[in-house]
Amino acid sequence: MVIIMQTGAADSEVEAVIEAVEKAGFRPWINPGVERKVIALLGAVDAEKAELVDHFSALPGVERVTLISEPYKLASRRTHPEHSQIQVGPVSIGGRELAIIAGPCSIENREQMLEAAQAVKEAGANLLRGGAFKPRTSPYSFQGLGVSGLELLAEAGRLTGLPTVTEILHPADLKTIAEYVDVIQVGARNMQNFRLLQEVGQIGKPVILKRNPGCRIQDLLMASEYIMLEGNSNVVLCERGITSFENATRYTLDLNAIPVIKRFSHLPIIADPSHAAGDWRYVTAVALGAVAAGADGVMVEVHPDPPTALSDGPQSLRPEKFQDLMGSMARVAAAVGRHIGTLAEQA
Amino acid sequence: MVIIMQTGAADSEVEAVIEAVEKAGFRPWINPGVERKVIALLGAVDAEKAELVDHFSALPGVERVTLISEPYKLASRRTHPEHSQIQVGPVSIGGRELAIIAGPCSIENREQMLEAAQAVKEAGANLLRGGAFKPRTSPYSFQGLGVSGLELLAEAGRLTGLPTVTEILHPADLKTIAEYVDVIQVGARNMQNFRLLQEVGQIGKPVILKRNPGCRIQDLLMASEYIMLEGNSNVVLCERGITSFENATRYTLDLNAIPVIKRFSHLPIIADPSHAAGDWRYVTAVALGAVAAGADGVMVEVHPDPPTALSDGPQSLRPEKFQDLMGSMARVAAAVGRHIGTLAEQA
Amino acid sequence: MVIIMQTGAADSEVEAVIEAVEKAGFRPWINPGVERKVIALLGAVDAEKAELVDHFSALPGVERVTLISEPYKLASRRTHPEHSQIQVGPVSIGGRELAIIAGPCSIENREQMLEAAQAVKEAGANLLRGGAFKPRTSPYSFQGLGVSGLELLAEAGRLTGLPTVTEILHPADLKTIAEYVDVIQVGARNMQNFRLLQEVGQIGKPVILKRNPGCRIQDLLMASEYIMLEGNSNVVLCERGITSFENATRYTLDLNAIPVIKRFSHLPIIADPSHAAGDWRYVTAVALGAVAAGADGVMVEVHPDPPTALSDGPQSLRPEKFQDLMGSMARVAAAVGRHIGTLAEQA
């Protein structure tokens, strides 16, 4: 059983609940260091808990009390049967229109960023991505432009009218990133950086949470729970390939994950064919497969000149290839009852 | 370097080639027990070999001499740049029309087989599957009806006009199976049963070769090479899910494998969403994803009454669900420039 | 529930049991094409079955009736609480003495085979391995000497006094192999070639069953059940590495599998560090690790001159390295209460 306090509940109210829990014979656990207090009852069996729901619900400062039968609660479709839609500027991720998030892996310079932004806008993308803080396997690789990259991304967003997405690596950058971009991305490597998830959850902005390539679907849903428990339910999940023994591609897109997540969670799920395939030659096929399987969007790396890219060149599409992909995606989307914004308007 | 002898080359011709190889300073290796002799030169470096191609090509009984730079040769797109099309009755697998192979996992009795056959025929499938010899993880599970199952499958094929597919487990059954069915399936568990592959290759019938869930794409192509080297190039590959750490589904469909195989091989590649997902709830999403990604067809388990199925019930579609899938697949196929036979005719 | 008939039960007895099963309201399933008939009751719930054990046990020709709560029965430690020991010549695999099975991957010629045999004998191995029929990923690779290889292996066995082990690929070779060698090995690629398992089970000889690198421990135990159900309980399991995303080594030795198998099964479990590591540099460390973790023996590839080996050269130990390994293994074995025959005698 979990007792979720109201945001801003007084310390005395929290203490009174704790006392009540102890009096009822259970050990209370309180999540530390976050705004919204959640008190879990450790060691209690389900039957005992059920009787106490009303008792605890009535205490001052308590928002709600829930009996958790599956490990994730807020992300579960049981507690939220309809699909969630996350509004980002004019796009409603999880609705009938697909989210097409495109742009370069890394922001490298003004010319590259603006050119990429213009190209993806023209092709029909509705969100602009660009990395300013890059998590690189090697310390000798390009690590991103940092804040000056954020400025370029924001400028490109303004010029094209596209909402922007960038990745957070370090909690210290959170406020700065939140000032510059519309959507905060938690990358695969930080999917279980739980403290970062909590801090990101305390910012109101929509979050794209990428699946760690070594983690199960349930772990991804549990990670989203960390964000949602802070009061931010604007979470978009992203399947970007898992590790497997197959070495013909960089990762293995877990196509099954799309219908599985749709079954168990109300959160939107998008796919990242660029990382999953790791080779531009396969990106179109994988993107179309994901859309046909029900993905709510795709995140695609597009670079004006992939061979000179400072990161992920081999898996980045040239603008003209991306335009072709958009045409194909519009047809496949239509075949499964979805559409792509710009192209749909033209029709 | 590999010296491929003509089928029916005389023993004296083979011996003369071996002598020539030894004289040139190399150790010959001859594939044993198969009709078409292939003599490989062991221990030779590439540069040395290249000079000898003409020398050996000129010997009597030699069909061709090839320098192999990639591990598979006959399956490679380099030696056969256009897509292969495998003709099975009226269907050309690998052409614009998708191969839709449907039917029950196991043939259980006459009523079930005929009902399933009628249902998949009406929904637009163009090949009929049914297992008579079943490879079961447990010796206590139903192992198939054997020859009497083949008879039922053949009857169902005649009644519906659909070509039939069944799996071979034991070399001793090969001739019997070949009498009853149109396409022989080598299941995932026998993908590297090389002797079986060779014997299947000596039968002229088209072969569906399923990927072993623990094997790489390259291993699958090498396995197809065993069949093709026997003179049978009518091989259809099938991606049916690989093992991974994800346990929300039975296997993980390797969507990437579809464009990868299309790039490196000319052989058709189909997908089996039933085994990959292991749950009927996910079959439609996975099937559509595979078709959008470029699969040349799908193999789907359909059972008139899944809860009573003697094998794979949880992943089998009811006929009405299969009909829905066919409708969706027709739309997705059209979106990627393919079509489904029956439905296309109706349009 | 499974009704196991006596070997040689009359057809009329089998039919009477089937009738009784149907009369009791269940669907009988009979394993086809094997000597010992096993009749399983399909569709029955456990409670119903329990009451019928005595009823069916009393029928003529019935050997025993078992309620199966775990998927494997004969391999389970529940039905056989003490460790099984498989006697092979003077060695008792599963006892305190470790089984050290060594020799070349492939038998290449008389000199190589005898030299390798002499070397491993001198170093203290107690079983001699050599491949005559080789399952090779590529059809262009050396496929083994066949029967003439078996003759060389048998000769080497006679000369050294070591019992011999070789791999079976094709059911047609079974009788020939059984004439020449003491232990039949079912290789990883055939672990789920169930029909081969059944036929091997009908031969009385001890069997080494290697784990398929893509299969779970439970699948391995189920595969052993196929052999044991034919009346042959002389099965030795072998962990030889599983597939994983790690590509620094050929496979990943699943060390955990050793205590897991010891917990759930009474069958001996040995390890194959040569295949698991795929590089002779790692073989010693992996072999010692397996012995310390409780393996009942190891299978190691030893070749007089690895660089010229026709298969698995990179992972084969030179005789002198093998001798070093034996010394280290003797010390580690002693540390965990086991010993190596020859060396222990010398001590």
Added chain:
Amino acid sequence: MVIIMQTGAADSEVEAVIEAVEKAGFRPWINPGVERKVIALLGAVDAEKAELVDHFSALPGVERVTLISEPYKLASRRTHPEHSQIQVGPVSIGGRELAIIAGPCSIENREQMLEAAQAVKEAGANLLRGGAFKPRTSPYSFQGLGVSGLELLAEAGRLTGLPTVTEILHPADLKTIAEYVDVIQVGARNMQNFRLLQEVGQIGKPVILKRNPGCRIQDLLMASEYIMLEGNSNVVLCERGITSFENATRYTLDLNAIPVIKRFSHLPIIADPSHAAGDWRYVTAVALGAVAAGADGVMVEVHPDPPTALSDGPQSLRPEKFQDLMGSMARVAAAVGRHIGTLAEQA
């Protein structure tokens, strides 16, 4: 090529190097936000770089210039052929004495911590572990006592004389943690939290870096490079199990990783059998296997009363089981030329 500046090099010196790099025709890349500046030359081919080593080495403020042929440099055995030994109190990790790091998963209260500390000390452990900040898959699970946990750990360390180890989750906690403990652990989930690695690297304390279960050995070595590049070469690697398809255990210990890491890196490598197996029943076998394979130590979870543990109870050893393990480990260690401190002294 990488130009490593001296710690505290003047900005003007860094700028002069950058200018020199650009003048030589290359694009410089500077790692941002860390104390020790490293300037990488992007886009340069190896041959060109080699000629410039002396040129750049001579510039003021440059510590050294290295041509990197493998992706990790400082962690490579090529640059440091002998084994590294990391001194922690009286223990030299990587030397002949094994590091035995034991204690509870989570610090729960004073009594539990002191009891566990006393028990592992008596059994012969030479480092004490205890988690104060816990990375938990579920936000509803116990997240650790935080700073008050650190206080208890420090007290237990003082009372037993054992150096202490705890895990860092959030950069903000780094200084506090460094005040309380002797060794900082970066957990598996943060192995690629590169910014955290950099900050940890700037603290002089020894670091235990655990392998992420979805990451390759090479990724682990690259992660250690992030720490070492900050000037902290006191890094101990830890293999704690990787994800695989096997579900009989929580993770799969990658035993091969031990000799692989020993071959390519000079850093000590220890094993964590508790997480790798996930079940106390297997911990002893796995620990012994790791030691026999050459691990420089083990990290074992020990709890006075596992059933009441707030985390990882099922994989924690009771003190008496741990004592048994220590006895067995002493024997296996001796068999491979290593020893355990206390017990060795007693012998």
